[in-house]
Amino acid sequence: MMRVLLLALLLALAGCGNKPRQPDWLVNADSAQDRYQRAYLSGREPAATQEFQRLRTELASTGNPSLLARGELTRCAMQVATLQFTACEGFEPLRRDASDEERAYADFLLGKPAPAGSLPEAYRSVTDGASLAAIKEPVSRVVAAGVLLRTGRADPQALQVAADTASEQGWRRAVIAWLGAQAMRAEQAGAVEEAQRLRRRMAIAAGER
Numbered sequence: 713m714m715r716v717l718l719l720a721l722l723l724a725l726a727g728c729g730n731k732p733r734q735p736d737w738l739v740n741a742d743s744a745q746d747r748y749q750r751a752y753l754s755g756r757e758p759a760a761t762q763e764f765q766r767l768r769t770e771l772a773s774t775g776n777p778s779l780l781a782r783g784e785l786t787r788c789a790m791q792v793a794t795l796q797f798t799a800c801e802g803f804e805p806l807r808r809d810a811s812d813e814e815r816a817y818a819d820f821l822l823g824k825p826a827p828a829g830s831l832p833e834a835y836r837s838v839t840d841g842a843s844l845a846a847i848k849e850p851v852s853r854v855v856a857a858g859v860l861l862r863t864g865r866a867d868p869q870a871l872q873v874a875a876d877t878a879s880e881q882g883w884r885r886a887v888i889a890w891l892g893a894q895a896m897r898a899e900q901a902g903a904v905e906e907a908q909r910l911r912r913r914m915a916i917a918a919g920e921r
Contacts, residue, residue, distance in 0.1 A: 741770035745786055749851055752790045753878070755885035777809035785814060788821050792858035793851070795889040797823075821855075823862040835859070841869025850877050854886055861893060871897065887917045 748763035764787060771779045784802035791798060803810070803818050810818075816830035828836045834852040837843055838860065847853040857874035860866040871894050878886035895910035 737770045737773050741767055741783075744770060745783070748786070749790060750883075753793060753851075753854075753881070753883035753886045755883075755888075777806050778811055778814060781806040781810040781814050785817055785821065788818065789851075789855045792821050792862065793854040794885050795858055795861065795893060797858075797862050820859060823859060839865065841867050841871075841873050844870050845873050850881050853877050854883075854890075857890075866893075868897070884917050888914050891917065 744763050744767035748760055748767055751757075751760035751763055764783075767786070768780070768783050771783045781803055784800065784806060787802060788800035800818055800821060803814075807815060807818065813830050816826040817832065819826040820831055820835060832852070834847050834849060835856055838847070838856045840860070844853060844857055844860065847856055854874050854877050857866065857870050857877075860870050871890060875887070875890040875894055878890050891910050891914045895907045895914065898904075898907035898910060
């Protein structure tokens with residue numbers, strides 16, 4: 713979500729007369745956010761921590777709590793994408809100063825009811841694996857899959873779409889999380905061989921021999 717909004721700001725500024733220089737904080741925040749997401753989803757914890765701190769510092773430099781809230785929502789979204797269903801602790805202190813759209817997105821990530829019209833467009837009609845597959849942006853696709861699983865609406869196709877997306881991108885942490893979700897569902901269904909196959913894939917992703 714936040715990357716889309718930052719890119720929109722970049723494009724708006726670029727479209728102004730005489731193409732004024734884009735603010736350093738905006739350019740730096742956009743780059744840091746992209747690097748943070750890739751590092752987090754890949755399980756490169758030190759790099760993810762460093763990039764998130766850089767992102768947060770750039771956003772905080774504006775003194776705008778709404779922008780800082782977007783940064784915290786990015787962190788919460790990455791947790792959801794890797795099936796870490798915790799509270800968005802960094803966002804809550806900023807909730808009162810956040811926009812309606814940001815509060816709706818936070819509730820969406822937490823699995824709570826949220827006005828569809830206030831959500832980023834990619835998430836407004838996600839109800840199952842088929843609608844999930846229609847999301848073009850890989851990060852948004854995996855985040856939406858996490859919300860489906862968190863709310864008990866993830867069908868087998870949704871799990872497959874998320875696992876395939878993570879695998880195609882080489883996001884190690886997300887790959888392990890989604891293969892684990894598939895393996896657990898296979899075990900619950902008594903599909904022992906399928907569960908074992910999935911866990912062998914998890915071992916490969918984890919670098920085990």
